[in-house]
Amino acid sequence: MxxxxxxxxxxxxxxxxxxxxxxxxxxxxxxxxxxxxxxxxxxxxxxxxxxxxxxxxxxxxxxKRAGNEVAHLLAKRSLDLEEQRVWLEEAPEDVLPFVAMDIANQ
Incomplete structure (x- = not known):
């Protein structure tokens, strides 16, 4: 999980x-x-x-999933990976706009 x-x-x-x-x-x-x-x-x-x-x-x-778009996108993205990936200080480029929205909404 x-x-x-x-x-x-x-x-x-x-x-x-x-x-x-x-x-x-x-x-x-x-x-x-x-x-x-x-x-x-x-x-x-x-x-x-x-x-x-x-x-x-x-x-x-x-x-709710709609309020957790970053986690949802990363989980979806992980389905295509063969190994575990961890992003600590940066995020994949296609996810960055959602990270920015998440930070702005806090």
Whole structure:
């Protein structure tokens, strides 16, 4: 799941205070209610809880896909990649206008 991998990458980059946005209401609700279902989804949640315990601060917010266009575009773009890509200080050129809009709207 993207949220788990995003948290992992952020922590490996040295970030330990995180705000994680998700457009998955089921993930957001499960994290908010600290659910631990006995399912593959529950195993992902268990991993996320473990990562959370290593952060100084972490919070989650639900953002509709329309409000999270940058994440949606990067996820879509990743479908064509054979290996993991991480952009920390820059973004792909075709995504930059959406990054600028995201920053302007904060």
């Amino acid at each position: 993207a949220a788990r991998q995003g948290i992992r990458v952020a922590m490996e980059a040295g970030f330990n205070s995180l705000l994680v946005e998700t457009d998955s209401m089921s993930l957001f609700e499960a994290l908010r209610k600290k659910r631990k279902p006995a399912s593959p989804f529950g195993l992902i949640l268990k991993d996320i809880y473990s990562l959370m315990s290593q952060c100084n601060q972490i919070s989650f917010s639900f953002v």
